Amino acid sequence: MLPSECETALQQLDAYRRGELPPDEMQSMRDHLEACRRCFSYKKHEEAFLDRLVTAARNARCPEELRSTVYQMIAKESRGN
């Protein structure tokens, strides 16, 4: 069972990472993360996970052939109108 301040920190971590908490709650979160090794470690874990997802996603790009097909489709549609 986690202490209640850790429960709160875990629930608010996403909003904290996005900078969406009110200023006083941002500060409380910073204070808690400095004092609580478990929550700090958890934050690092979430960041490592999310960074890895973004990298895996960004390495896939729309194939050039598909891009050309879409351009041609737009040209054809606009000629038809």
Place this chain on the structure above:
Amino acid sequence: MTAAAVFEDEALPHLDTLYRVALRLTGEPAAAEDLVQDTMLRALRAWSSFRPGSNARAWLVTILRNQFINGWRSRKRAPTGIDMDSIPEPPDLKDPDPEGRFFNELVDEEVLQAVDELPDEFREVLVLSDMEGLPYADIAESLGIPVGTVKSRLFRARRILQGRLRRYAESTGLITPPETPE
């Protein structure tokens, strides 16, 4: 400027996002390409209904998802079942690698395969939020669900995926599983 030219300016910068989302929804490149083409054609024909100044990426993703549900989902492989009771807890300091350094040791294919194996409702929110960076409100609108549901699905999706990646990392020796007491 013609409507087609405006469409090109607004919509084409999002082709990478659309292709990636389509790839994760359909699970195969050829189907993803077809889905993106269908989406762009439908979007072009519906362009007059786009509100200038609103989020074109979210608008396009909504069309893509609707196309997927209406014509594609039934063709997709059967979803992988999830035992909701088996959603793991977040790691604590006693776990090996509690800061998740092993995530960086995994290759893209391993990460993406685990994403593809998530059930549709979890995969959708994870892809749109954590891989493509769409705001919760836009995801909620695209999927037709409340923001609170987006957040709860996202939480579960992350836990399931983290658990699977951690088990994979243990099975391949990237991290040592915790010792079980005799």
